[in-house]
Amino acid sequence: MPFILRAMRYLDYAATTPVLPEVTDAMVGVLRGDFGNPSSVHAYGRAAREIVEDARDRVASAIGASPAEIVFTGGGTEADNLALKGATRKLRGNGNHVITTAFEHHAVLDTVEWLGHNEFETTVLPVGPDGLVDPAAVAAAVRPSTILVSIMAVNNEIGTAQPLARIVRAVKEANPSTLVHSDAVQMLGNLAVNVHELGLDFAAFSAHKFGGPKGVGFLFARSHTPLEALLHGGGHEGGLRSGTLNVPGLAGQGVAAEIAAKEVDDKIERVGAMRTRLWQGIEDSIERVRLNGHPTERVPGTLNVSFEGADGETLLLLFDAAGIACSAGSACQSGAIDPSHVLLAIGVPREIAKGSVRFSLGRDSTDEDVDTVLEVLPGIVERARKVG
Amino acid sequence: MIKRKAVVAMSGGVDSSVAAALLVEQGYDVTGIMLKLWRGEAANVDSGCCNVGAASDARRVADTLGIPFYVLNFAERFEQTVIDNFHADYASGRTPNPCVRCNQWIKFDALLERATALGADVLATGHYARVRSDGGRYRLLRGVDHNKDQSYVLWMLDQAKLARALFPVGDMAKSETRRMAAQLGLRTANKPDSQEICFVRNGDLPAYVDEHIPASNRPGPMVSTKGEQVGEHRGIARYTIGQRKGLGISLGMPVFVRSIDAETNTIVVGRREELACGGFAACETSWVDQPLQVGREVLIQYRSHGEVYTGRVESSSPGRVGVVFDRPVEAVARGQSGAFYDVNRPEQLLGGGVISSTVAATTCV
Numbered sequence: 001m002p003f004i005l006r007a008m009r010y011l012d013y014a015a016t017t018p019v020l021p022e023v024t025d026a027m028v029g030v031l032r033g034d035f036g037n038p039s040s041v042h043a044y045g046r047a048a049r050e051i052v053e054d055a056r057d058r059v060a061s062a063i064g065a066s067p068a069e070i071v072f073t074g075g076g077t078e079a080d081n082l083a084l085k086g087a088t089r090k091l092r093g094n095g096n097h098v099i100t101t102a103f104e105h106h107a108v109l110d111t112v113e114w115l116g117h118n119e120f121e122t123t124v125l126p127v128g129p130d131g132l133v134d135p136a137a138v139a140a141a142v143r144p145s146t147i148l149v150s151i152m153a154v155n156n157e158i159g160t161a162q163p164l165a166r167i168v169r170a171v172k173e174a175n176p177s178t179l180v181h182s183d184a185v186q187m188l189g190n191l192a193v194n195v196h197e198l199g200l201d202f203a204a205f206s207a208h209k210f211g212g213p214k215g216v217g218f219l220f221a222r223s224h225t226p227l228e229a230l231l232h233g234g235g236h237e238g239g240l241r242s243g244t245l246n247v248p249g250l251a252g253q254g255v256a257a258e259i260a261a262k263e264v265d266d267k268i269e270r271v272g273a274m275r276t277r278l279w280q281g282i283e284d285s286i287e288r289v290r291l292n293g294h295p296t297e298r299v300p301g302t303l304n305v306s307f308e309g310a311d312g313e314t315l316l317l318l319f320d321a322a323g324i325a326c327s328a329g330s331a332c333q334s335g336a337i338d339p340s341h342v343l344l345a346i347g348v349p350r351e352i353a354k355g356s357v358r359f360s361l362g363r364d365s366t367d368e369d370v371d372t373v374l375e376v377l378p379g380i381v382e383r384a385r386k387v388g
Numbered sequence: 389m390i391k392r393k394a395v396v397a398m399s400g401g402v403d404s405s406v407a408a409a410l411l412v413e414q415g416y417d418v419t420g421i422m423l424k425l426w427r428g429e430a431a432n433v434d435s436g437c438c439n440v441g442a443a444s445d446a447r448r449v450a451d452t453l454g455i456p457f458y459v460l461n462f463a464e465r466f467e468q469t470v471i472d473n474f475h476a477d478y479a480s481g482r483t484p485n486p487c488v489r490c491n492q493w494i495k496f497d498a499l500l501e502r503a504t505a506l507g508a509d510v511l512a513t514g515h516y517a518r519v520r521s522d523g524g525r526y527r528l529l530r531g532v533d534h535n536k537d538q539s540y541v542l543w544m545l546d547q548a549k550l551a552r553a554l555f556p557v558g559d560m561a562k563s564e565t566r567r568m569a570a571q572l573g574l575r576t577a578n579k580p581d582s583q584e585i586c587f588v589r590n591g592d593l594p595a596y597v598d599e600h601i602p603a604s605n606r607p608g609p610m611v612s613t614k615g616e617q618v619g620e621h622r623g624i625a626r627y628t629i630g631q632r633k634g635l636g637i638s639l640g641m642p643v644f645v646r647s648i649d650a651e652t653n654t655i656v657v658g659r660r661e662e663l664a665c666g667g668f669a670a671c672e673t674s675w676v677d678q679p680l681q682v683g684r685e686v687l688i689q690y691r692s693h694g695e696v697y698t699g700r701v702e703s704s705s706p707g708r709v710g711v712v713f714d715r716p717v718e719a720v721a722r723g724q725s726g727a728f729y730d731v732n733r734p735e736q737l738l739g740g741g742v743i744s745s746t747v748a749a750t751t752c753v
Contacts, residue, residue, distance in 0.1 A: 311502075311505070313458070313460050313461065313502075314502060314505050314506065317458055317506055318505075318506065320456065321456075321506070321507070335443055335447065335458070335459040336424035336443075336459040336460060336461040337461055338461060383505050384505065386505055387501060387502055387505040
């Protein structure tokens with residue numbers, strides 16, 4: 001194992017989060033003890049099934065849903081795919097129009113694009129310069145043939161939180177039979193979640209964004225919503241997602257979800273304060289910077305900043321060399337960074353979008369993390385501006 | 389002791405992989421960088437160089453060596469410089485050498501700049517060439533493996549750039565490089581060499597031209613040196629000076645492409661004797677040490693995998709040099725590079741330029 005992680009400062013919680021110790025304990029316990037297949041009839045199966053159902057209860061509780069409305073998946077991307085493809089296939093008889101927005105995560109955007117190539121009509125709505133979706137604009141796009149609208153709860157790159165309740169209301173007023181899905185992957189753990197209060201029909205979640213393990217997630221699917229499976233096989237998860245369940249992973253996810261929901265208020269306050277200090281410090285020490293996205297309608301930890309005239313790749317590499325983990329844009333298949341489609345969607349000029357960095361703080365972030373960033377930032381920006 | 393920082397341009401191929409390994413062995417603080425030169429995701433999945441598969445090969449090698457590795461997005465700059473020039477050259481009847489342009493505008497320019505910003509002292513590549521220093525002056529020599537020597541594509545490196553350039557595999561034969569790669573457990577040890585232009589899918593140049601340089605794709609007349617039409621060509625970009633195959637005409641004797649006139653969209657063909665070139669002028673010249681004096685004898689290489697021919701400098705002005713061959717040669721194409729080597733030390737590159745005009749043997753003094 002060649003890599004030695006020196007004293008690194010982690011400011012990339014939006015990419016993934018450290019696994020909570022309680023989660024690890026729960027998972028190791030399952031790995032060591034309860035290896036049974038939850039579908040088996042015998043006692044080993046029962047023990048494993050109980051773990052799974054306990055996890056289902058915790059997860060449902062964390063988002064204000066009933067356990068019967070939870071479909072376990074292999075992550076957030078799969079949950080988005082299941083909702084978008086599974087619901088539209090089932091609803092094909094009612095219409096063929098799907099709406100989403102330009103700044104969604106690729107798990108939604110690419111899937112909607114795929115639907116567009118497969119006999120569905122799609123509308124990709126623009127987003128306001130403050131990174132907020134306008135409920136009226138969504139409603140205006142709804143037609144009699146619209147079967148599904150997908151709007152992300154929290155944007156992963158700029159951290160803005162959408163007025164979901166108002167959006168859902170506006171959509172249902174325009175067409176009561178249109179279903180609403182939300183990629184809520186960045187929501188749980190950062191904001192209070194109650195899917196029924198929001199009126200959502202589908203919502204996707206991913207464990208590794210809230211202190212759980214990678215490779216595990218779930219889809220909230222409101223009772224009686226039409227949904228078809230993507231994975232066929234043994235008929236698990238009510239026929240909606242075949243495949244033997246990842247028992248240790250789900251155990252971890254359950255514990256993580258419970259803790260995330262419980263700690264959210266404290267997080268909003270504590271992490272929010274650190275982020276505010278980070279932004280203040282950046283504004284005070286660097287010129288020609290801008291904060292991307294609405295200043296207050298956002299989750300506590302995410303801060304996306306454009307450094308005018310700086311080369312984004314150079315910024316990231318210099319941060320890495322300085323022991324600071326943050327991110328920018330989105331990595332494509334090769335690992336190169338492309339300017340963020342989110343920034344471009346909210347109207348940030350391409351040249352400025354290229355010089356943007358996303359810092360995202362989280363549960364274990366400290367004031368030292370913020371101090372370290374502020375200390376090295378001016379030098380890094382200066383060098384990156386020489387190249388850009 | 390502070391380690392010198394090196395950025396290694398990694399392509400995922402065996403040469404740059406071993407170059408990185410050698411520098412790690414030599415105690416440098418190495419960072420591997422791969423350039424993403426293509427647009428989009430799926431583009432060039434089939435091309436020999438620089439694609440997604442190559443990136444994961446390079447990344448795996450970097451992991452094995454324990455060095456940081458990044459892929460930098462240079463697609464826009466590459467398109468605006470190398471690819472643009474490629475299209476413009478073909479459209480005007482020249483034969484471009486994009487690998488030379490990439491070295492000139494991307495690797496030892498944009499990438500060198502970036503490496504400097506990242507704090508690197510030197511930029512290393514997997515080229516087969518050698519840099520030597522003698523009391524503060526730098527020399528560029530051919531690679532030890534003459535079959536693999538790539539000094540020809542490095543003619544644009546001057547003192548300032550040579551001071552910051554390293555070619556770790558230049559002192560090795562290719563077989564040694566592969567052996568070392570295998571010993572190091574690098575998965576690229578047996579990867580075949582890429583001979584093709586990295587941005588031309590499947591190495592299919594005619595298809596590329598069809599798609600991207602339609603202006604050079606229009607059929608036009610093929611004429612003899614006397615001006616008589618002898619056939620039709622399928623678009624000037626499909627032909628290069630000296631080409632014999634694929635002309636689609638039968639005149640009872642071998643004929644070759646003698647010249648390409650983009651303005652009239654005409655190709656002139658001639659017998660072998662009519663191809664003879666007496667000399668050429670090169671522009672955008674760069675000299676390792678200093679511009680060559682008029683009258684100086686030099687060894688001239690005018691093709692990537694070509695021989696050297698003796699000749700001498702006939703004219704010299706800033707950015708330009710004119711040379712004549714001792715004996716006429718064949719198929720000198722505008723747009724290709726002219727590289728010059730020292731007659732007394734044939735390994736030593738003196739400099740070079742881009743061939744801008746040629747002089748037919750029959751009209752030369």
